[in-house]
Amino acid sequence: MERHDVIVLGAGLAGLSAARDLAAAGTDVVVLEARARAGGRVEQTSTPDGRLVQLGGEIVGTFHTAYRQLVGELGLTLVPTFVASSGETSWLLGRQIFIGDELPWMSDADRREYERLEKEFSTLAATVDPDNPWAHPDAASLDRVSVADWVRAAGGSPAVLRQLELSARALSVESIERTSLLADLRKESAAGAEGFYNYEAWENERVLEGSATVALTMAAQLGDRVRYSSPVSEIHIEGERNWVRLATGEVISASAVVSALPVGPLRDVHITGVSDSRLASLHRQRHAPAVKVAAAYENSFWEEQGRNGTSFMEPTLLGGTWAQNDGVLSGLIPPSSLGEYFATPTNRRQSELTEELSTVFGDAAEAYSRFYLRNWATDPWTQGYVTGWRPGDVTAVGPLHGTHEPPFYVCGSDQWVCGYMEGAVRTGRGAAAAILTR
Structure with a gap:
């Protein structure tokens, strides 16, 4: 049986942050990732002219100190986001457009x-x-x-x-x-x-080299410590005799196990040796599902209109938009619109979303060179986008939220106050610190 000091489940920002710190301390760590790529809910692609387009998590705020520190350690660069734009915001209410902040x-x-x-x-x-x-x-x-x-x-x-x-x-x-x-x-x-x-608190910085580059850089540093296409089906915790079983049937053992899996996929894993109260807390958490939209244009045409690319929209599939990068608009389809979105024929979705964009920004919004749809809502390895908290959930999840039960540790954006990249990095590094302290 293959054995390591620590097994980390999931190669998103949380799992990679934990594994990076553990490896730097000389720990024998292996990261098991279900996908064939690193990054989890951060993902990016490139336009033909070389611009990066973020398909997942994208923006942070000044108070996101753990994430900002990690970006500095990796030699990457933080730059201002759309909140620094002098343009005005757009509002689509029914079929009526309003302009102004x-x-x-x-x-x-x-x-x-x-x-x-x-x-x-x-x-x-x-x-x-x-x-x-x-x-x-x-x-x-x-x-x-x-x-x-x-x-x-x-x-x-x-x-x-x-x-x-x-x-x-x-x-x-x-x-x-x-x-x-x-x-x-x-x-x-x-x-x-x-x-x-407050957008100026939550969304005022982005990584110039691309938010997914943060995860990709850590994965490159970890090298063959990260095993891809390795979904986990079972976790067993028993003192020093802990092990995980892959979907292939392979068993790997370790002195500690770190779960950086989103709470949805974690419910699909059979877990033994962890207290009922801890599992109940983890399994009570929920996600708010979403689909991300991105459209790449030759230039930021909305600036010529005196606008910043930010919009708030109803009643539409899109909940709103913002300027992701030069000539790139981002948007999200919120939980309240997903039923209508999934009911829309697949071959009609892009055209209907384009019509919504053109209603807000005019005919220029139809002239994109690339159009991207990333469905996080039904992705089997996320089963959602950000953490959702309905009335009663905070009490039901309780103060065990985000805590560890050594040798079983949890981290991820779901284990912080809310589902943002800061939470992934903060709790990932916190899990590593807890292990190293022991």
């Missing part, structure tokens, strides 16, 4: 109401410890209600609810009707409690 479709009274509620939300978020939201004296009651219910109870107008739903669609997270207030407070507390969702 200050919620131009709202009345002055609606905007004042939005600002009041955002201040109340920020004040409440500051009372939640993102590392231990369960300690909040009102944790259970905050978790029982949705963001939408809280807004209504606080006197929010239909226009405020509409704006928050537009933001949820653009981010491709669950509807505010199905999002735990405690989960959203926890998320925004981690970002500094600066409001409902």
Whole structure:
């Protein structure tokens, strides 16, 4: 039987971050990856003229310190994103287009109401410890209600609810009707409690060389420690006699096992030797599914229109768009639109999405050189995109979220406050540190 010090399951950002630190400390580590590539939910391709197009995770914020540190260690470069653009935002509401950054479709009274509620939300978020939201004296009651219910109870107008739903669609997270207030407070507390969702905090930096290059660089450093096309079917934890069984039937043993698998695929793995409470916590987590769209153009034509490429859209397949790179628009199809998307004939999807883009940006939006669709919703090795938290989920998952049960360790974007690349790197390196401390 093949044996190593540590087995890491999954060669996404989390698993690679953990394996990289373990290997640097002299640990005999092997990474088992189901796909034939590294990166997990970060993936990229190139246009014929050599521009990189990100098909998965793409953007980080200044407070994403673990990710930013790793990028520096790898010799890669962080640059500003679309938030630095001087252009204006587009809003497609029904068939009507509004242009402007200050919620131009709202009345002055609606905007004042939005600002009041955002201040109340920020004040409440500051009372939640993102590392231990369960300690909040009102944790259970905050978790029982949705963001939408809280807004209504606080006197929010239909226009405020509409704006928050537009933001949820653009981010491709669950509807505010199905999002735990405690989960959203926890998320925004981690970002500094600066409001409902501050793009300048969350989305102001990207890796110039491509976000997937972060994972690819680590995989290259690890070399043959990463085994591809090696899905795992079983995990057994028993002191120093731990082993995993591959789908091929091969068994590999180790002193410790690190699961960097998304929570969906992890439910498909048979696990023994881990406590019922830990498994129950892991299996209670859920994903918000999504499909990513990218269109590559000769140039950033939207800038000629005085716009920044960012849009919020309803009722459409797309939830919104943003400028990914020079001449490249990104977009997401959120959970609320996936039923309609999958019901659309495959040969009609691209044309219908193109029609939506042209409704927002004009005929120039039809002149792309490449059009990409990446379905993360039903990908068997992700089964979703970012973490979703419905009312009651934070309490149900409980304070075991993101913790370890040595010699079984967990990491990944699902194991942090919310599903972002920072969470993958932070928890991956944290798992490695926990192992090395032991």
